[in-house]
Amino acid sequence: MTSRDLSHFDALLFGGDYNPDQWPEDVWQDxxxxxxxxxxxxxxLGIFSWSKLEPQPGQYDFxxxxxxxxxxHANGIWADLATATASPPAWMAHRYPQSLPVTRxxxxxxxxxxxxxxxxxxxxxxxxxxxxxxxxxxxxxxPALAMWHINNEYACHIAECFSDAxxxxxxxxxxxxxxxxDALNQAWGTAFWSQRYSDWAEVTPPRSAPTFVNPTLQxxxxxxxxxxxxxxxxxxxxxxxxxxxNVPITTxxxxxxxPLDYWEWAKHEDVVSDDAYPDPSSPVEQIFNAxxxxxxxxxxxxxxxxxxxxxxxxxxxxxxNSRKQPGQMRVNSLQAxxxxxxxxxxFQWRQSKAGAxxxxxxxxxHAGGDSRIFREVTALGAELKSLAAMRETKVQAEAAIVFDWxxxxxxxxxxxxxxxxxxxxxxVHHYRALxxxxxxxxxxxxxxxxxxxxxxxxxxxxxxxxxxxxxLGRYVxxxxxxxxSPFSGxxxxxxxxxxxxxxxxxxxxxxxxxxxxxxxxxxERSEVVTRDEESxxxxxxxxxxxxxxxxxxxxxxxxxxxxxxxxxRHRFGQGTAFYAGTVLDEAGMSWLMNTVISAAQLQPVLDTxxxxxxxxxxxxxFLINTTDAPxxxxxxxxxxxxxxxxxxxxxxxxx
Numbered sequence: 037m038t039s040r041d042l043s044h045f046d047a048l049l050f051g052g053d054y055n056p057d058q059w060p061e062d063v064w065q066d067x068x069x070x071x072x073x074x075x076x077x078x079x080x081l082g083i084f085s086w087s088k089l090e091p092q093p094g095q096y097d098f099x100x101x102x103x104x105x106x107x108x109h110a111n112g113i114w115a116d117l118a119t120a121t122a123s124p125p126a127w128m129a130h131r132y133p134q135s136l137p138v139t140r141x142x143x144x145x146x147x148x149x150x151x152x153x154x155x156x157x158x159x160x161x162x163x164x165x166x167x168x169x170x171x172x173x174x175x176x177x178x179p180a181l182a183m184w185h186i187n188n189e190y191a192c193h194i195a196e197c198f199s200d201a202x203x204x205x206x207x208x209x210x211x212x213x214x215x216x217x218d219a220l221n222q223a224w225g226t227a228f229w230s231q232r233y234s235d236w237a238e239v240t241p242p243r244s245a246p247t248f249v250n251p252t253l254q255x256x257x258x259x260x261x262x263x264x265x266x267x268x269x270x271x272x273x274x275x276x277x278x279x280x281x282n283v284p285i286t287t288x289x290x291x292x293x294x295p296l297d298y299w300e301w302a303k304h305e306d307v308v309s310d311d312a313y314p315d316p317s318s319p320v321e322q323i324f325n326a327x328x329x330x331x332x333x334x335x336x337x338x339x340x341x342x343x344x345x346x347x348x349x350x351x352x353x354x355x356x357n358s359r360k361q362p363g364q365m366r367v368n369s370l371q372a373x374x375x376x377x378x379x380x381x382x383f384q385w386r387q388s389k390a391g392a393x394x395x396x397x398x399x400x401x402h403a404g405g406d407s408r409i410f411r412e413v414t415a416l417g418a419e420l421k422s423l424a425a426m427r428e429t430k431v432q433a434e435a436a437i438v439f440d441w442x443x444x445x446x447x448x449x450x451x452x453x454x455x456x457x458x459x460x461x462x463x464v465h466h467y468r469a470l471x472x473x474x475x476x477x478x479x480x481x482x483x484x485x486x487x488x489x490x491x492x493x494x495x496x497x498x499x500x501x502x503x504x505x506x507x508l509g510r511y512v513x514x515x516x517x518x519x520x521s522p523f524s525g526x527x528x529x530x531x532x533x534x535x536x537x538x539x540x541x542x543x544x545x546x547x548x549x550x551x552x553x554x555x556x557x558x559x560e561r562s563e564v565v566t567r568d569e570e571s572x573x574x575x576x577x578x579x580x581x582x583x584x585x586x587x588x589x590x591x592x593x594x595x596x597x598x599x600x601x602x603x604x605r606h607r608f609g610q611g612t613a614f615y616a617g618t619v620l621d622e623a624g625m626s627w628l629m630n631t632v633i634s635a636a637q638l639q640p641v642l643d644t645x646x647x648x649x650x651x652x653x654x655x656x657x658f659l660i661n662t663t664d665a666p667x668x669x670x671x672x673x674x675x676x677x678x679x680x681x682x683x684x685x686x687x688x689x690x691x
Contacts, residue, residue, distance in 0.1 A: 049379025075417025114182035195295035291328035311345035340378030349397035363682030454555035505541030513609030547586030547606030572624030579617030
């Protein structure tokens, strides 16, 4: 193996999470037979096997894993081999209770679930490092080894730990960041409520308190917690890089997962991978699925990524777990493939007969190979084999949505003008309008170079440094088209308000000044009317705008804001900046997106009926019907393509 990517694999990866240690060895041969039948060429292996690999501290049993690795190689199947550190064994919790996590309220959690470790536990770190060292040395030359799978779904259950060890680690992190207590006091605004610190030992995590905890303390705690868990991954990464420098590394993300800053995490992966579990009963989830796949591609800078987990049908953890309708699993898979995936995998290969996830669907369900699910899995495997030629192709997007974890954390702290302003609903609202128009989209970090995009959308960027504001200004000034939506540019990186009128560093570029916010009540609605006398409802938020060079495109028509601008356009340098000072309804958002798309001179991939996705991956065109109704799409050079409910079509096009 000579490179730390997937380019040396001559196929799209296909398979699932394989847990042979849950089954007697006579089942393994049947697994190999069924894997060959289904076209499986890659499995993620040993994710929850720590207690099997190390039944007692320092006593390792690799014999069973040797046999599995040999079986996989003999059957032409690659191993995405896990470091198995996601769930420590019972002996660790029993012998070292300080390794267990502590909640905000001071409760130490117990063994009996999974991920029961504190990210600040030195005991956990040491035993994890020893296990990874053993695995890497033993399998570094094994021909089945294709990739390392570090841990599993970091922070899925334990995103922060309030133990004394966590408090001490927080103080060390803060001292490294700020250097002095004076700098920390300034950044945290501790003059308010007599919170000034005179000794590092006085600084504690945001544990339960009488009322609102200092917001910058809360924000830095979220930053610290993401970094602390990332440090666990980096420790394992360092061992693997040293022993197996040419083997790619991944750890599975979870889409728009709030606790971890995946922009930073992705820097430590050779291959981005994701776990996606859309609710089959919700049509909105199909849009969210597409959105998360665009994010995964973007986190890796456009490189091919892997759908590491999805369900073949129902999951087990919702209150009501709907099955996937015939074809729906394939549609979900094609959504990922269309948006740059290099592999399509599942949780899991064989459905468990015991344990908390025994009712979570698998590639081989309880009913066995003679089942609808396995037949659909086998058909998908054959289809992916036929599409191997697209494995290194990419999606080319001319529009981007700016997304930032730090701003997300800050936006949703307490004591704000409205608790209804949440990032993900705003994100979906903007994404959906572009998705329905088949506009190819990337996600962008706010500080990255945006110059290659014709359109950049900022659904919300409440927290914004001067450097980020300058980056957006350069983009517009050079000819870009920018759309900014409410409550953006309000505070700096320390969560301190920009004075002199909102939106602080964006005022000149947007050509507006906001003196007051007018958040709406939960069920309150207002209206805006455009210059063309189109009327739309709006909700959640309203800015009291003063135009300072911008042109009003839509005005409020009710109450004290009657006649004041709600949506504006401002020419800035060679480009145009739009601002929406309210949350428009779906029809209003459609009008706004038509306006900004026209200004940006963006073209859709293809015009399609409602509910039909059209995505280009270089010369490959994907048409995906995410609905339960048939449809027909006119494809240039191909004529009419008929799609059944939950169906997809993939073909090469030249136009």
